[in-house]
Amino acid sequence: MRATQQPDNEKRLLLQATNLSKRFRLQRDRQRSLQETFIHLLHRRRSDAEYFWPLRDLSLTVRTGDAIGILGQNGSGKSTLLKLLTGVLQPTTGEIHTNARIASLLELGAGFHPDLTGRENIFLNASIYGLSSRFIRRYLDSIIEFAEIGEFIDTPVKHYSSGMYVRLGFAVAVHTQPELLIVDEVLTVGDQVFQQKCMHRIEEMLDEGVALILVSHNVEDIRRLCQRAVWLQNGRMRAEGRALDVVDEYLAYTNELFYAQQRAEIEESPANMITAPNAQRWGTYQVEIVGVELCNTKGQGTEQFFPGEMMRIRIHYMAKERIVRPTFGLAIYRRDGMHVNGPNSVDEGYQLEEIEGKGIMEYCIEQLPLNPGRYELTVAVYNHNATVAFDHQHRMYSFDVGARHGRHEEGVVHIPATWRHISVEEEKVVAN
Amino acid sequence: MHQTQAQTNAVRLPVFVDRPRTRLATLWRYRTLLYNLVLRDLKARYKNSALGFLWSLLNPLAMMVIFTVISTFLFRDNNVPNYPIFLLAGLLPWNFFSVSVMGGANSIVANGYLINKVYFPREVLPIATVIANLVNFLLALLVLFAVIIFFGMPFSPWIWLLPVVILIQTIFTVGIVLFLSTLQVYYRDTLLILDVVILAWFFLTPVFYPASVFPQAFEVAGVTVNIQRLVYILNPMASLVNMYRDLLYWGYRTDLDFFLRTSVTAIVIFAFGYWFFARHSDDFSEEV
Structure with a gap:
């Protein structure tokens, strides 16, 4: 649990989404040509079957200091929800009210141009998030330092390793001074050391009162970082509550699903x-x-x-x-x-x-x-x-x-052992 | 156009606290992005070429040579004095227009990966394309000035009107590009058709020939039509090219009625293009 546990009325409302639904038309990736359009105009029939709803009636309130995990299998509506929250998609019905600065880590390094240098791309990338040149210049050194790009900052990014690319993207995103950080699976990129660094930075931001919405298939991240969690299934909210409870419920469900599949497979084989x-x-x-x-x-x-x-x-x-x-x-x-x-x-x-x-x-x-x-x-x-x-x-x-109380030990095994402090004098006695 | 016309009462989501009320205010807040996109366009264009931005100057010179040579064969009787200046005064604005339209029309689709990931006012993409080409056009105008000096022609006293004409053309081009880039999102045939249309448009605009080749009086089905005048009325680019030529070649102040009509056309096209774009831009992320 985080230290920022103020009563709800003292926390500022950052984002309120009410009854969000999104409707998509099916077969969207089929490119329409003029010819088809003319045919379409002649046979103008449209039924509900052509649509599907990746998200239905979802409401969510985010206040300062909240850390909300979003769980769900592929296709449950997680990405759609995040796109609605960041304004990339418009809801079909429902409302989103927000007065927060939102930074989304949906796509690190969005809009990086391969031929431009790291430094030039920082300006481009940061301005996509809506930042002014003055603001970017103020944080430029800090961004370069965080990304650990070093002298390569003036090299075109096409020569970067994928790790460097992502590091630079992450560095820009966390320097946008957000009040709400939206993170989608990005903690799985980069090497172990940088992952740790990202995690650490996110924890720091949480301690500063930045709100977090985290989508991850790694339930451990959600257990560790979030107080609240939302479980989406087929576009609807299946459960919402304390992160530990929702994660347990979700795991029980997926385990059951996993076994059911296994049993079905075994029965199939003669x-x-x-x-x-x-x-x-x-x-x-x-x-x-x-x-x-x-x-x-x-x-x-x-x-x-x-x-x-x-x-x-x-x-x-x-x-x-x-x-x-x-x-x-x-x-x-x-x-x-x-x-x-x-x-x-x-x-x-x-x-x-x-x-x-x-x-x-x-x-x-x-x-x-x-x-x-x-x-x-x-x-x-x-x-x-x-x-x-x-x-x-x-x-x-x-x-x-499962984890009993919030934070738990890293690694696979807990080795039963005891701690004891030995002062220098004691050690001398032992040595003699 | 297919739009999901449900009871959309959603509030456009801002990235920053001070949510501006209008679209133009949003655009203004993202001016840094606009600036950086223009910079990206210009830098990326010449990044890996040996001569770099010199191409902005060499390209019009090369075109000038080619057209001058060809025209000596084409219009042997219709001899235009100082043809290179006559040509560049029409060709440079035309290139600004055609390259902007071809690039701008595809700007939304080509940046689909961005539109799908981040919110920003989508119009910055086509507008940035036009502005990047405007910068190129301004550089190319330097070549034209150099040629004018080289031929020992005097600068017209009306040359101060040039920025106004450039502004009118830019507004007109942005309007067209906003409309076409939206169309391209829904119908990918747009760009293919545009290839042909732009080529035809080029020949129908008096770029490398004088408008005087068109007859003033022409009988169609018993009615006498002034084809020359019709070309100007129906083709805003013909009017624009004519205005550039008045200022840069003929040293004439250009006609007021011309000026007003073209300005009004440009503003109407711009308003329509922007309206059309704004109406559909919320759905771009679903379509690209």
Whole structure:
């Protein structure tokens, strides 16, 4: 949570959007020629079927210091909403009132001309945001410094790396002294170091009372930066509220959707396909993993865990024949592909003599050491020396580790450890 | 034109606090953008050429040579004294017009990626194209002055009217360009048709020949028409070229009725072009 938590009536109203709807005509990218137009004039019929509404009845109020996250799958209306808020599109119905300076990071480096130098492009780009020459000159040095372009500032931007290009674009956008910053997925560009810098700058601006509207597929960014969140689905507001709650709700929904797809795919593939490899699942299926159950401390099945909680992974299997000394294994991945661990039962000294028929193998994590984020699980049963897969299900299950209170630790794992301060004198004593 | 005519009561969204009331005031606030776009146009045009902006001077000289050579074959009997000056006084304004129209008509579509991402008053794009070409035209006029001096012709005492004529032409051109750039958004055929129209227009305008080649009295279906006068009335560019020539070549003050009629035409075209543009510009981001 941010420090700028004033009561609502003390915060200045920056933007008020009421019942925004936007209607588009379908097949818009089909270029109309004069010929078609004449035909169109002759058959002048128009039905509602030709239109679609990427956004319907959306209302949004932004005050100083607000940080609002916008969640939703592709095509849910996020981009349309941002374009309406920045004035690029006009709403079909509804109203937008604003008296704020808005800077949008929809497209960094908009209007950069490849043949012009970085410096010339700063003037061009900043004037697209409506800034005066005097204003731009005042912040020129600061922009160049922030962008870390160095001596290349007087080189045509066509010679820039994509990173430099984006850095310069970001530097101009954040120097426009906005009261409301609209950010769309841009935090995924540039290298790690610059991403950190952007994030830091955005946090600084938030502390200064700048309002933020953030669209991101990375729910972690929304958890971290926003107090409020809006979940859009098919152009309508599906949920609105505290960012942590909306993110959890959204994740639960997408997880469910993900599983439904997975199940549908598994049902589609015929059962007697023995070794046909599948991107997600392969094996001889002499032993089949029929289900995986994730249980929390209370023993309830869930996909939502919290750091430090108990997590039991129960692998339900069905051995179609007698299997001697099988190996059970699993692996946890972060959603972005980072491999967290990959234990198996044999290596950890757990020998099963034989299995046949139904059974359950349990892997119990006493205190979940994972930091908040979205994870995926691989489960597998192999033969005794782990050379033949009976059933390998690669990253087919996912679960979510939630954040309990606002800010949380960076990285994948939380290593249980203790802090202690040692003064110089103490260390000498120890050394002697 | 297809416009989504729903109950649009939305408030135009500004980027800055002091929201201006009118469109022209918005344009004024974005004058820095206009200036930078003109600069971008001019810089980008000559950035990678060895001679750079010298081309603005060389181009009219080269054209002058070509047309002078050709015209000696074309109009052997109709000998115009000091033909290079006569030609440049018509060709330079014509080039300003035609290059502006061709570039300006495409300016909205060509900058579609910008229109889709950022809000700014869209008219800066076509207007910037015209102004960039105006700057080029002014540079080319220097060549004309040099040629006048070279031929030892006196400058007309009415030359102070030249900026007014340039202003009228600029207003006229902006009007045409605002209209055509809007049309081009909806019908991409516009530019293709324009190619042909501009070529025909060029030949119908007394640019490289004197208007006196047209008959003063011509019988059409039993009615006597003054074709020469008709050309001027129907073609504002013919009037403009004539005015330039009066001031730069004939050393004549140019006729007042001519002057007024062309000014009124230019202002009407401008007003219509702007109105048409403003009516549709909110939808540009959906169409480009």
